[in-house]
Structures are given as C-alpha cells and as structure tokens.
Amino acid sequence: MNRDRSELAELQQQAKTRQNIVDAITHQFAAEDEALQHAMRAAKQAGLPEIQISPIQGKLLQLLAVTCNAQKILEIGSLGGYSGIWLARALPNSGRFITLEINPTHAEQVRNAFEHANVSDRADVRVGKALDLLPQLENEAPFDLIFIDADKPPYPQYLDWALRLSRPGSIIVADNCIRSGKGFEEPQDQGMAGIVAYNKRIASDPRLISLDLAMDDDYTDGFAISVVRW
Ligand code: SAH
Ligand code: DHB
Ligand code: MG
Numbered sequence: 001m002n003r004d005r006s007e008l009a010e011l012q013q014q015a016k017t018r019q020n021i022v023d024a025i026t027h028q029f030a031a032e033d034e035a036l037q038h039a040m041r042a043a044k045q046a047g048l049p050e051i052q053i054s055p056i057q058g059k060l061l062q063l064l065a066v067t068c069n070a071q072k073i074l075e076i077g078s079l080g081g082y083s084g085i086w087l088a089r090a091l092p093n094s095g096r097f098i099t100l101e102i103n104p105t106h107a108e109q110v111r112n113a114f115e116h117a118n119v120s121d122r123a124d125v126r127v128g129k130a131l132d133l134l135p136q137l138e139n140e141a142p143f144d145l146i147f148i149d150a151d152k153p154p155y156p157q158y159l160d161w162a163l164r165l166s167r168p169g170s171i172i173v174a175d176n177c178i179r180s181g182k183g184f185e186e187p188q189d190q191g192m193a194g195i196v197a198y199n200k201r202i203a204s205d206p207r208l209i210s211l212d213l214a215m216d217d218d219y220t221d222g223f224a225i226s227v228v229r230w
Pocket of ligand 1: 051052053076077078079080081082083084100101102103106128129130131149150151
C-alpha cells in the first residue's frame with residue numbers, strides 16, 4: 001500500500017519533470033509571437049479542432065528547413081495555418097510555401113492567419129482533396145521540405161507523392177506517427193493502418209534514411225523524419 005503510494009508519487013513527479021522540460025525548451029527556443037498566438041486564437045474561436053503542432057515541433061520544422069536550404073516547402077493539411085506560419089518563416093524572401101487543405105472554412109482561416117503574420121507574399125493555400133491537388137504540383141517541384149499532416153489513411157500515398165515531388169537531400173516529415181505506440185502495432189482502423197504502413201515504408205525504403213522521434217503529448221506522439229538520400 002505504502003509502496004504503491006510512493007511509486008505513484010514518483011510517477012507523478014516524473015510526469016511533472018517532463019512537462020517542466022517541455023515548458024523550459026519552449027520558453028527558451030520556441031516562444032510564440034503575437035502572430036502565432038493570433039492564429040491559434042482565431043482557429044479556436046472559429047471552432048477548428050485544436051490539433052496543431054506544438055511550438056517545439058514548429059521550431060524543429062524550421063531547423064529542418066534551414067538544414068536543407070529550403071526555398072520551396074509543401075504542406076499537406078493546413079488547419080488554421082499555425083504550422084504554416086512556422087514553415088513560411090523559415091524561407092528566404094524569395095521562397096515559396098504551398099499548403100493543401102480540403103476544408104474551405106479552414107482555408108479561409110489560413111489566409112487570414114498568413115495575412116496577419118505577413119507571410120502572404122510567399123505562402124499559398126490551395127483548397128481541395130490533397131490527392132487531387134498533388135498531381136498539379138509536378139511543374140512546381142522539387143520541394144525541399146514536405147510536411148504531411150492531413151488525414152491518416154492515405155499517408156503511404158502522400159509518401160509516394162512526397163518522393164515524386166522531392167530531390168536528393170529533401171526532408172519529408174509526417175506528424176502523428178507514434179500514437180502511443182500504435183504506430184508500430186497491428187492496426188485497428190484505417191487511420192492507424194495508414195500510419196503503420198507509413199512507418200514500415202520509411203524504415204525500409206532504400207531511398208530514405210528515417211527516424212521516428214517521440215516528442216509530443218508527453219512523448220507519446222511525434223514526427224517521422226526522413227531524408228531523401230543523395
Ligand atoms: N498542420 C496543421 C494541422 C493539420 S490538421 C497545424 O499543425 O497547424 C489536419 C488538416 O488536414 C485539417 O485541416 C483537415 O481539414 C485537413 N485534411 C483532412 N483530409 C484532407 C485531405 N484529404 N486533403 C487535404 N486536407 C485534408
Ligand atoms: C488528429 C490529427 C492530427 O493531425 C493531430 O496532430 C492530432 C489529432 C486527429 O485527427 O484526431
Ligand atoms: Mg497532426
């Protein structure tokens with residue numbers, strides 16, 4: 001009994017420590033400015049789901065964009081433009097950011113958020129089903145960084161398109177690839193089937209070097225990061 005209680009206290013302390021670490025890293029390396037906070041607030045007010053990336057993930061996307069000297073970035077799944085602002089800001093003035101969004105209401109939020117963040121000159125939201133829009137991007141390829149964060153069942157198809165629209169040295173990132181470990185188990189639904197297949201593909205495709213990084217939601221979810229080999 002006493003032993004259970006002290007074990008519980010220790011687990012609670014560890015969870016608190018992890019949260020403190022996330023808060024400190026966010027504060028020191030990934031603080032949101034007014035435009036990012038505005039995008040979050042506006043999305044919430046419009047009733048959009050609160051499923052945007054975390055500030056630490058936003059900063060990691062910027063770090064990866066600079067790593068591959070990104071001039072052109074593609075995102076699949078815009079929501080309210082929160083991740084889009086992080087990504088568009090990693091580009092030089094001459095850069096291009098294209099984000100694909102199926103929901104016209106979301107897309108309108110994205111346009112406003114980009115306007116407010118002063119990235120409309122380089123950032124473009126295209127409205128439609130990603131699998132219909134991707135073939136139209138071939139003449140704008142290659143993209144240096146591709147961020148996949150839309151519906152989960154077609155993740156493997158999004159990977160095919162990412163490979164088609166990239167170059168050696170491009171970086172492909174996919175959100176939600178861990179899902180409390182379900183990303184590596186026998187899938188129970190179509191969404192998880194997409195993610196499990198995605199993880200298997202990136203782990204074994206000889207064109208890629210890849211790693212899943214547990215970093216979000218108390219280290220229970222996170223990005224899959226792949227680099228297209230030279
Ligand atoms: N990247 C965003 C979060 C995206 S949430 C951020 O971190 O800020 C997923 C988004 O993908 C939602 O806005 C949803 O409407 C969109 N989406 C879902 N299915 C889609 C599809 N087939 N094609 C394009 N967008 C899709
Ligand atoms: C969901 C989707 C996401 O892209 C995410 O980051 C979190 C949750 C969802 O559909 O529930
Ligand atoms: Mg996501």
